[in-house]
Amino acid sequence: xxxxxxxxxxxxxxxxxxxxxxxxxxxxxxxxxxxxxxxxxxxxxxxxxxxxxxxxxxxxxxxxxxxxxxxxxxxxxxxxxxxxxxxxxxxxxxxxxxxxxxxxxxx
Amino acid sequence: xxxxxxxxxxxxxxxxxxxxxxxxxxxxxxxxxxxxxxxxxxxxxxxxxxxxxxxxxxxxxxxxxxxxxxxxxxxxxxxxxxxxxxxxxxxxxxxxxxxxxxxxxxxxxxxxxxxxxxxxx
Numbered sequence: 758x759x760x761x762x763x764x765x766x767x768x769x770x771x772x773x774x775x776x777x778x779x780x781x782x783x784x785x786x787x788x789x790x791x792x793x794x795x796x797x798x799x800x801x802x803x804x805x806x807x808x809x810x811x812x813x814x815x816x817x818x819x820x821x822x823x824x825x826x827x828x829x830x831x832x833x834x835x836x837x838x839x840x841x842x843x844x845x846x847x848x849x850x851x852x853x854x855x856x857x858x859x860x861x862x863x864x
Numbered sequence: 865x866x867x868x869x870x871x872x873x874x875x876x877x878x879x880x881x882x883x884x885x886x887x888x889x890x891x892x893x894x895x896x897x898x899x900x901x902x903x904x905x906x907x908x909x910x911x912x913x914x915x916x917x918x919x920x921x922x923x924x925x926x927x928x929x930x931x932x933x934x935x936x937x938x939x940x941x942x943x944x945x946x947x948x949x950x951x952x953x954x955x956x957x958x959x960x961x962x963x964x965x966x967x968x969x970x971x972x973x974x975x976x977x978x979x980x981x982x983x984x985x
Contacts, residue, residue, distance in 0.1 A: 758926075788969070789970070791971040799977075800959055800976065800977055800978060801959075801972070802975075803971045806966070806969055806970065807966070810966075812973070846971075848971055848972065851914065851923040852911060852923065852924070852925045853899070853911040853914065855908060855909040855911060856908075858908040
């Protein structure tokens with residue numbers, strides 16, 4: 758099974774900051790990686806798929822990069838609505854898996 | 865507008881059974897693979913099961929294999945999860961999610977709002 762490990766698990770930042778979240782896979786997954794944002798009490802929302810493709814309607818301040826075993830999600834300038842929990846996911850090899858999540862909090 | 869609406873959650877005793885449903889609308893349900901994902905209180909996302917658009921391919925997480933059964937009825941635009949031998953650790957919000965793939969690169973592009981399952985004596 759493929760394990761995904763996100764770092765950090767918690768991140769405190771301010772509006773306007775640039776932040777980066779890392780997701781490491783236990784084995785190579787090419788570019789088969791998606792990123793999701795989840796706000797309390799809500800369903801997850803896809804931000805990025807295929808490691809770097811921005812989902813339609815997602816603001817361009819979100820970007821993804823990486824391939825193989827190391828991936829990053831970057832938010833170029835944090836907005837108040839970006840404070841949420843972020844998950845990476847590999848949706849290619851069964852069993853599918855999610856990272857443990859990164860909670861982004863307001864400093 | 866794409867909509868996924870889960871139902872069937874509730875309180876069940878350990879060892880009991882529940883059947884979750886996910887009603888789909890606003891898209892060609894029979895053309896898309898679907899998944900179930902759960903989230904225990906205060907915890908992260910856990911993928912549970914996949915079913916292809918024709919039901920020809922089905923996969924499960926080890927944590928539910930042999931206890932849960934995924935199925936779909938394309939004529940009724942509905943997805944199901946039959947959950948047997950429930951345990952306390954199955955307590956979670958259960959989401960159905962549509963899988964969208966662009967040239968083999970996939971994601972879960974639409975999710976329902978979830979239904980809460982509580983397993984307790």
